[in-house]
Amino acid sequence: xxxxxxxPFPEIIESLKNYKKIFIVGCAACxxxxxxxxxxxxxxxxxxxxxxxxxxxxxxVLDTPCDARIVKKDLSKSEKxxxxxxxxxxxxxxxxxxxxxxxxxxxxxxxxPQFLGTIERIGIYNEFCSMCGDCMLALTGGICPVxxxxxxxxxxxxxxxxxxxCEVDPDRDCAWALIFEKLKKQxxxxxxxxxxxxxxxxxxxxxIDNTKKL
Amino acid sequence: MTMLGDKLRSGKFVVTAELFPPKGVEVADLLxxxxxxxxxxxxxxxxxxxxxxxxxxxxxxxxxxKEKGYEPIxxxxxxxxxxxxxxxxxxxxxxxxxxxxxxxxxDHNQIGEYKDAKAVYDLDPVQLLKAARGLETGVxxxxxxxxxxxxxxxxxxxxxxxxxxxxxxIMMEKKINAGAEFFQTQPVFxxxxxxxxxxxxxxxxxxxxxxxxxxxxxxxxxxxxxxxGVNIPENIVKRMEGSADPLKEGIKICAExxxxxxKFSDGVHIMAIGMEEYIPEILSKVNG
Numbered sequence: 001x002x003x004x005x006x007x008p009f010p011e012i013i014e015s016l017k018n019y020k021k022i023f024i025v026g027c028a029a030c031x032x033x034x035x036x037x038x039x040x041x042x043x044x045x046x047x048x049x050x051x052x053x054x055x056x057x058x059x060x061v062l063d064t065p066c067d068a069r070i071v072k073k074d075l076s077k078s079e080k081x082x083x084x085x086x087x088x089x090x091x092x093x094x095x096x097x098x099x100x101x102x103x104x105x106x107x108x109x110x111x112x113p114q115f116l117g118t119i120e121r122i123g124i125y126n127e128f129c130s131m132c133g134d135c136m137l138a139l140t141g142g143i144c145p146v147x148x149x150x151x152x153x154x155x156x157x158x159x160x161x162x163x164x165x166c167e168v169d170p171d172r173d174c175a176w177a178l179i180f181e182k183l184k185k186q187x188x189x190x191x192x193x194x195x196x197x198x199x200x201x202x203x204x205x206x207x208i209d210n211t212k213k214l
Numbered sequence: 215m216t217m218l219g220d221k222l223r224s225g226k227f228v229v230t231a232e233l234f235p236p237k238g239v240e241v242a243d244l245l246x247x248x249x250x251x252x253x254x255x256x257x258x259x260x261x262x263x264x265x266x267x268x269x270x271x272x273x274x275x276x277x278x279x280k281e282k283g284y285e286p287i288x289x290x291x292x293x294x295x296x297x298x299x300x301x302x303x304x305x306x307x308x309x310x311x312x313x314x315x316x317x318x319x320x321d322h323n324q325i326g327e328y329k330d331a332k333a334v335y336d337l338d339p340v341q342l343l344k345a346a347r348g349l350e351t352g353v354x355x356x357x358x359x360x361x362x363x364x365x366x367x368x369x370x371x372x373x374x375x376x377x378x379x380x381x382x383x384i385m386m387e388k389k390i391n392a393g394a395e396f397f398q399t400q401p402v403f404x405x406x407x408x409x410x411x412x413x414x415x416x417x418x419x420x421x422x423x424x425x426x427x428x429x430x431x432x433x434x435x436x437x438x439x440x441x442x443g444v445n446i447p448e449n450i451v452k453r454m455e456g457s458a459d460p461l462k463e464g465i466k467i468c469a470e471x472x473x474x475x476x477k478f479s480d481g482v483h484i485m486a487i488g489m490e491e492y493i494p495e496i497l498s499k500v501n502g
Binding site: 150151152153154155156157158159160161162163164167168169176177180181189190192193196197198199200202 | 292293297318319321322324325333335336337338339340341345355371372373376377378380381382384385387388399400442443445
């Protein structure tokens with residue numbers, strides 16, 4: 001899921017300085033899971049804005065604000081939203097842009113998207129996948145070097161790892177040490193020698209249209 | 215063919231050292247140090263934004279050394295340039311007469327002066343070695359034909375003190391397969407441990423120049439320990455701490471290490487980190 005963090009409050013206020021009537025949109029999916037855009041976060045934001053003299057016209061926690069169909073169905077017809085000067089969106093950039101794309105509302109982001117995260121427990125999220133478009137997990141024991149090696153080295157480690165820790169941060173595991181241990185446990189550590197990855201293709205698509213295939 | 219390449223192939227003991235380009239444009243001091251060590255070295259590495267700090271470029275300094283008659287080894291990291299820039303710089307190096315290239319991933323910028331910079335790592339060292347060998351065949355990574363092709367003596371790095379060591383050896387093999395002719399290593403202090411490593415890589419057809427470092431002071435140990443992949447054994451720390459003249463002791467340790475390595479290694483790579491004027495003294499104390 002998409003991990004988000006709330007923007008510093010002064011930045012949110014700055015973005016809203018020209019607007020009096022604010023409608024707030026939350027996200028019932030990712031942003032609810034990481035407690036940045038669910039019902040609770042939306043209500044807290046409303047209180048803070050009212051405390052600063054803004055008029056909060058209403059709020060809506062959309063199932064998935066990143067889905068244009070949901071935005072059209074649930075938000076675009078909202079009278080309260082229509083009467084507002086701006087929509088403050090507690091969702092990722094996908095959500096903010098879906099709203100901008102399909103409505104004439106002024107969508108203002110309240111969150112900073114961080115990464116595609118794996119939840120360890122509430123409040124602890126790890127970036128394990130960077131959506132590189134060319135998954136090599138089958139070769140690496142289910143541990144992604146593209147994301148978890150600081151240098152994204154796909155053919156094996158650098159020389160900077162000490163006791164299985166990364167040169168960038170002694171608390172961070174060296175991805176290749178993890179891969180080696182995992183494959184060793186599976187009796188195939190020698191397979192690392194066979195990993196021969198070509199330079200990555202960074203030209204992955206910005207748009208997928210499966211309807212055209214039909 | 216480079217002199218370094220010839221000497222490596224001859225099987226003779228090869229001695230290299232390294233110089234750090236300055237932060238700024240005053241090169242006089244670096245060239246003075248090059249003059250001190252140049253005549254004693256088979257080649258001199260010029261680092262590439264070492265420790266991820268922004269410096270005068272390795273290519274420019276390599277050329278200045280070449281003009282003085284010394285043999286440079288251009289260090290090229292994968293950290294700062296994408297595949298276009300790396301290949302372009304390889305061609306540039308060749309036309310400037312620089313054919314020895316040491317390819318490495320490069321200290322991550324998060325441990326340097328530019329923590330928020332975009333770390334590039336578009337290619338990894340294995341891929342860059344292959345790309346360089348590809349240029350030699352007259353084709354670039356896009357499959358386009360070159361007008362005239364370069365020729366390189368390519369090196370790579372290995373950390374003989376890293377664990378698990380099997381992983382480092384696998385990487386050596388990959389780098390050899392990708393085109394590395396020689397290796398330079400992170401500093402070695404424990405010669406016995408290095409000799410065990412050396413035995414393990416006996417079957418690999420390559421030449422390895424283990425790194426040796428001049429420890430100039432007790433405080434310097436702390437700095438060295440902060441460098442990626444550097445481990446200094448307790449007995450060396452104790453010798454430095456117990457010495458009335460730590461620099462003299464450091465020179466002695468360095469010379470002793472080279473003396474021991476000379477018995478079985480392919481050469482040494484001396485890292486004096488700004489104290490290059492002591493390299494002649496270190497070498498004069500090496501026996502054998």
